[in-house]
Amino acid sequence: MGKVLVLNASYEPLNITSWRRAVVLLLKEKAEQVEHNGRILKSSFPLPTVIRLRQYVQVPYKEIPLTRRNVLHRDGHTCQYCGSKEDLTIDHVVPRSKGGEDAWENVTTACVRCNIKKGNRTPKEAAMPLTTMPRRPHSSLHFEITKHLRGGINEEWRKYVIGMS
Known part of the structure; x- marks a missing residue:
């Protein structure tokens, strides 16, 4: 019912x-x-x-763990760069090599194609704006x-x- x-x-x-x-x-x-x-x-x-x-x-208050599954769910199982729903990965908005952390505000869902295209750059450097800024649920x-x-x-x-x- x-x-x-x-x-x-x-x-x-x-x-x-x-x-x-x-x-x-x-x-x-x-x-x-x-x-x-x-x-x-x-x-x-x-x-x-x-x-x-x-x-x-x-x-x-109960903290929500930062897991791949939870990030994908937060982002609606959609690439936050192109909108694709295929071959999804997790991308660090600010790459770890540039001081980016494993945090809700710095990880987002990306398809393999966009993740490779963005590479070791920020979205601004790669001219790839995010459709939604990542945030803590x-x-x-x-x-x-x-x-x-x-x-x-x-x-x-x-x-x-x-x-x-």
Whole structure:
């Protein structure tokens, strides 16, 4: 039946849960329904797609590891130089030989062709501008939500996620 976005009492995205768990939270009055997609669960009880907790929950910050998989996901599995989705690699914007670090802000997705063409230069030196400047992702939940949005599912979630509107 689908997944449900759970918002903290402050309207910050907290997690994604099953529709069954969301309905239990609503019935126990621990949450309120914010969005639904028009589907009806039972007479005049719309199936929720976004719920908000009534009590604020403190959430510890969790660092997202810098991995090839996470960089590819952040960049939408697309070369940030030409837009290709074939033969993808990871490129250091400022090459390591020039002091570039392994950091979210210095790695980006590039196809093999662009990576070779750029070589041991910065994008400016190679006259190859990036379509999107690399940045640290907001949260692991942000990653999970973008998967759902890229699939065209749960578009109503978009307005609750920073940088997705």
